[in-house]
Amino acid sequence: MPQITNTIRKNIRSLSDLKYRRKSGLFKAEGTKCVIDTLPYFEIHSIFATESWIEVHQITINPDKLFIVNRGELKEMSGLITTPDVIAVYHIPSYEFNPQSIETGLILALDDIQDPGNMGTIIRTADWFGVHHVLCSKGCVDIYNPKTVQSTMGAISRVKTYYGELKQMIMSLNTPNIYGTFLDGTSIYDTPLSTNGIIIMGNEGKGVSPEIAELVNKKLFIPSYPAGTVTSESLNVAVATAITLAEFRRNTK
Secondary structure (H helix, E strand, O other): OOOOOHHHHHHHHHOOOHHHHHHHOEEEEEOHHHHHHHOOOOOEEEEEEOHHHHHHHOOOOOHHHEEEOOHHHHHHHOOOOOOOOEEEEEEOOOOOOOHHHOOOOEEEEEOOOOOHHHHHHHHHHHHHOOOOEEEEEOOOOOOOOHHHHHHOOOHHHOOEEEEEOHHHHHHHHOOOOEEEEEEEEEEHHHOOOOOOEEEEEOEOOOEOOHHHHOOOOEEEEOOOOOOOOOOOOOOOHHHHHHHHHHHHHHHOO
16 A cells, blocks of 8 residues: 655645635545545545455455555545544546536536535435536636535435536527526415426525626525515525425426
């Protein structure tokens, strides 16, 4: 098995930085659950684990890619508050956006989602409700941010994300049903919902941008309860996504 060096430790730590992820083409998954959930789905670059973790989990991997390290070394490489027993480093996959291959079913479109936790929770929610394709504007947080990877709880393995010019991607899908959540929309509980279409979720502070909003032909609103009472100003975008997808699945067969 290979020996870890200061350079290797520094490089793994640097994967918390977007520029280094793009330069290296790598990302990391930290902690037992995250690693076990992602291990079968991504091309492995290297794995760093304690000897006890390796003995318990007995993973099958090329010995040249497996580093036995102590918890102090893992702490140096990790971005988590609690030091994990294992860190896996994967090659970032390349998903080519092909409108012809993803035109059926529900598709999520994310307009400048900024928070890594929100992004991860949205991907996890999409996975739960059977949404396999997510379109991301260039202003969205990187899906391979370690905090995002962690909060997907393995869903990053099953949900494909595509980054690009969001307006162009949406228009290329040529769907008649483009939904979005707005304060002036129609109650989602009173609106017929389709099994096919695009659901747009907007930025945490600004909502859906004007240029994307003009594509929406079915504005939805999640009403507070009871009507007319003073409540919070808005819902967290990840929570709103969960409510929206749950309602789509409840009302469609």
